[in-house]
Amino acid sequence: MTENQKSKSRKEFLVEMDDILGLSAGTLRGDENLEELENWDSTALISLIVLAETSNNVHISPEQVVGCSTVADLLRLAQVDGSST
Amino acid sequence: MTQTDALSALRFPTQPEDILRRRRSLRKELLGQPNLVTTRIAILGGSTTTELKSILELFLLLNGLQPTFYESGYNRYAEDVLFENPDLWSFKPDVVFIHTTWHNVSQFPDLMEAEKDVELRVAKEMARFESLWTKIHETFGALIIQNNFDLPNLRPLGNLEAFEASGRVSFLLRLNSQFAAYARTHSRFLINDILYLSAKVGLDEWHSQTYWYSFHMAVSPIGTVALAQNVAGIVKAAYGKSKKCLVLDLDNTLWGGVVGDDGVENLILGRDHPVGEAFADFQRYVKNLQRRGVILAVCSKNDIENAREGFSHPDSVLKLEDFSAFKANWNPKPENIREIATQLNIGLDSIVFLDDNPAERSLVADQLPEVAVPAVGSDVSRFAEALEYERYFEVGKIVQDDLNRSAYYSSNTQRSTHQASFRDYNEFLNSLEMTAEIAPFSGLYLERITQLINKTNQFNLTTKRYTSAEVESIAGDSGALTLYGRLSDRFGDNGLVSVLIGRVRNETVELDLWLMSCRVLGREMELAMFDVLIEQCQARRINMIVGVYIPSKKNSMVAGHYAGLGFTRSSESNTVQEKWQFNVPQRYSTRTRHIRVTGKLIPTVSNA
Numbered sequence: 001m002t003e004n005q006k007s008k009s010r011k012e013f014l015v016e017m018d019d020i021l022g023l024s025a026g027t028l029r030g031d032e033n034l035e036e037l038e039n040w041d042s043t044a045l046i047s048l049i050v051l052a053e054t055s056n057n058v059h060i061s062p063e064q065v066v067g068c069s070t071v072a073d074l075l076r077l078a079q080v081d082g083s084s085t
Numbered sequence: 086m087t088q089t090d091a092l093s094a095l096r097f098p099t100q101p102e103d104i105l106r107r108r109r110s111l112r113k114e115l116l117g118q119p120n121l122v123t124t125r126i127a128i129l130g131g132s133t134t135t136e137l138k139s140i141l142e143l144f145l146l147l148n149g150l151q152p153t154f155y156e157s158g159y160n161r162y163a164e165d166v167l168f169e170n171p172d173l174w175s176f177k178p179d180v181v182f183i184h185t186t187w188h189n190v191s192q193f194p195d196l197m198e199a200e201k202d203v204e205l206r207v208a209k210e211m212a213r214f215e216s217l218w219t220k221i222h223e224t225f226g227a228l229i230i231q232n233n234f235d236l237p238n239l240r241p242l243g244n245l246e247a248f249e250a251s252g253r254v255s256f257l258l259r260l261n262s263q264f265a266a267y268a269r270t271h272s273r274f275l276i277n278d279i280l281y282l283s284a285k286v287g288l289d290e291w292h293s294q295t296y297w298y299s300f301h302m303a304v305s306p307i308g309t310v311a312l313a314q315n316v317a318g319i320v321k322a323a324y325g326k327s328k329k330c331l332v333l334d335l336d337n338t339l340w341g342g343v344v345g346d347d348g349v350e351n352l353i354l355g356r357d358h359p360v361g362e363a364f365a366d367f368q369r370y371v372k373n374l375q376r377r378g379v380i381l382a383v384c385s386k387n388d389i390e391n392a393r394e395g396f397s398h399p400d401s402v403l404k405l406e407d408f409s410a411f412k413a414n415w416n417p418k419p420e421n422i423r424e425i426a427t428q429l430n431i432g433l434d435s436i437v438f439l440d441d442n443p444a445e446r447s448l449v450a451d452q453l454p455e456v457a458v459p460a461v462g463s464d465v466s467r468f469a470e471a472l473e474y475e476r477y478f479e480v481g482k483i484v485q486d487d488l489n490r491s492a493y494y495s496s497n498t499q500r501s502t503h504q505a506s507f508r509d510y511n512e513f514l515n516s517l518e519m520t521a522e523i524a525p526f527s528g529l530y531l532e533r534i535t536q537l538i539n540k541t542n543q544f545n546l547t548t549k550r551y552t553s554a555e556v557e558s559i560a561g562d563s564g565a566l567t568l569y570g571r572l573s574d575r576f577g578d579n580g581l582v583s584v585l586i587g588r589v590r591n592e593t594v595e596l597d598l599w600l601m602s603c604r605v606l607g608r609e610m611e612l613a614m615f616d617v618l619i620e621q622c623q624a625r626r627i628n629m630i631v632g633v634y635i636p637s638k639k640n641s642m643v644a645g646h647y648a649g650l651g652f653t654r655s656s657e658s659n660t661v662q663e664k665w666q667f668n669v670p671q672r673y674s675t676r677t678r679h680i681r682v683t684g685k686l687i688p689t690v691s692n693a
Contacts, residue, residue, distance in 0.1 A: 022109030039109065042300070043139050047105045049295075050306050054102040062299040 008055045013080045016055070017071065020047045030072045052078035095147050097459050097474040101310035108139060115146035122324060122550060127155040127178035129162035131189035132303035140310055144317030148326055159301060166217050174224070179552050180320055181221050182230045186279065186303040187237050187257055194251040203250040211263045218267070218274060226554030228323050229274045230316060233261040235283035238292045272532065273553050275319055275481055279312065286311050318476030324550065325539025328457060328477040329431055331374060332422055334440035335385040335392055335413070337463070339403065340364050344395040345387055355400025363466045368402035370469040375407050379478050380429060380494055382410035384421045384438070389413045409494030418445050419452040429494065430603035432542055432639070437477050439468060482532050493604065496577035503576070514679035517574040519608065521680045523617040526560035526567040533581045534569055537602065542639040545600040546632065546646060559586060566594050566621055570614050572605050572680070579605055583614050594622060595631040612677040615650055622669045631655065632665040
């Protein structure tokens with residue numbers, strides 16, 4: 001990511017996660033448990049890591065992702081703006 | 086295929102991360118396409134292949150192929166074959182893709198190992214892979230797609246890696262050379278060139294330690310997108326789904342400037358100008374496509390004289406004679422492209438249209454959804470990249486007919502001029518002095534036969550598709566009756582243009598496939614094929630021919646084929662397929678009056 005590129009907002013990141021999970025845009029709110037999401041699997045996990053790298057320039061490891069239990073945890077890991085509040 | 090906004094994610098220029106993110110919705114949309122052709126692909130992986138399978142499926146679907154996959158366990162690519170994994174054996178793949186990388190070299194040379202020992206090691210590694218390939222071919226007859234080797238991203242020996250016999254880079258390049266030599270001498274074996282792909286993606290992007298150590302993915306997700314697209318290109322070509330013809334605009338596409346306004350002398354073309362050099366290089370790229378069998382056509386809004394004159398520019402690499410169709414006028418481009426397709430006897434789905442003008446591209450894409458219209462932008466230095474990216478003209482092997490294709494279309498123009506000088510069509514046909522070689526399938530032509538089977542849609546009675554393995558198997562099957570037909574005339578060789586496959590049961594042959602290239606429509610080639618079919622039936626004591634016609638969207642031209650030959654409609658006909666019967670007479674007068682059949686000696690094969 002270049003310096004001029006802006007990190008994705010929480011809303012934008014959630015919409016991209018909707019894409020990854022095959023959900024309609026606007027479905028995820030952030031408080032969902034990962035284990036309740038039907039399409040949360042290894043390919044979704046890899047897509048999420050790529051998304052964090054390319055969108056937010058944040059490198060996260062699969063082990064860190066596996067340690068998450070909610071969508072909000074993932075947002076914090078990917079350092080999405082406003083996710084730590 | 087209609088390109089929706091969603092599918093444009095898979096078209097040039099792409100962002101691999103978009104494809105990874107949207108794969109589920111893309112898959113869903115692609116699965117909704119009509120007329121998908123099924124294929125069975127075994128992925129034998131030297132590393133984890135889940136990602137690869139998921140992305141490969143998207144690119145295959147984009148090309149009209151619906152795959153079913155077999156996936157070996159992690160790094161079980163050799164064991165699954167050598168120890169005959171029953172799941173793989175019952176899967177019976179059409180295509181086997183062996184996804185190995187440098188990680189799968191069993192042993193690299195020791196430091197400072199002697200040259201002859203390194204040679205021995207190369208031979209040993211090669212023998213290991215050859216044993217797999219031989220077993221796959223003997224067991225399944227499947228098309229094998231084998232990765233060559235990428236290079237490691239770390240170099241313990243530094244630059245010595247490249248030239249010391251024991252260097253890993255040097256060793257991998259030797260192996261690649263051996264793999265390539267094998268591919269040149271074996272049919273149904275193709276190389277997936279990951280040495281090139283990894284360089285194009287960039288080794289740091291291609292290899293990722295995170296994905297290797299966490300998932301044992303030898304290629305990163307971003308690299309996997311490039312890899313999957315390349316493999317899909319190879320499979321698409323094997324199924325005859327590559328394009329045949331490149332239709333080009335002229336002004337600001339093949340040269341800079343507007344020839345009608347600026348004049349030939351002021352066109353930007355050639356080494357005197359940086360952009361002119363880019364146009365000349367693009368023309369050189371197009372010329373290379375033409376040399377290996379891609380048909381070229383012009384579709385330009387120009388006066389014809391101005392358009393033709395543009396090619397007299399001293400730095401124009403392309404010459405007028407390189408084009409098989411030339412439309413320069415003020416009519417809408419979709420109309421001209423339709424006429425080009427008719428003139429060349431090819432389907433609109435065989436055409437790629439390249440134009441710098443987004444409005445023209447949009448019009449053609451909208452009105453002719455079958456035509457591929459890459460979003461090339463207006464920068465000439467990226468035109469070739471767009472064509473390459475989409476793998477439009479990928480071929481498995483270049484066969485002689487590909488090299489002759491341009492000569493054929495040029496001689497066809499001569500034929501048309503010649504025809505215009507005759508009032509009587511029979512007189513014209515006689516004057517062509519046609520000779521046909523019609524004989525059972527022969528090893529020499531199997532590649533071309535497969536190519537023709539998989540791309541002929543119009544004069545095709547059943548539109549059944551066969552893989553090269555199936556064609557080879559049928560060629561050696563005594564229960565099959567096969568014929569190929571080549572046609573030449575006073576203007577040149579039309580190449581292998583007709584194929585017929587029948588299944589013999591007792592004293593009946595049922596025709597599974599009968600097709601002919603539209604290049605030779607109206608030349609009585611179908612009658613010549615029928616004459617030899619009758620001759621074969623008589624020699625093999627077959628007394629009944631059953632013709633099958635399966636109507637499709639594209640083959641209505643042959644709806645009356647069997648009736649025209651004197652077949653009677655059988656009561657076994659239904660809404661999906663028609664069956665027609667013909668009693669083989671003991672005495673038969675050949676029907677073609679204009680073709681001399683010189684066929685090779687046709688062996689008499691017993692039905693027993």
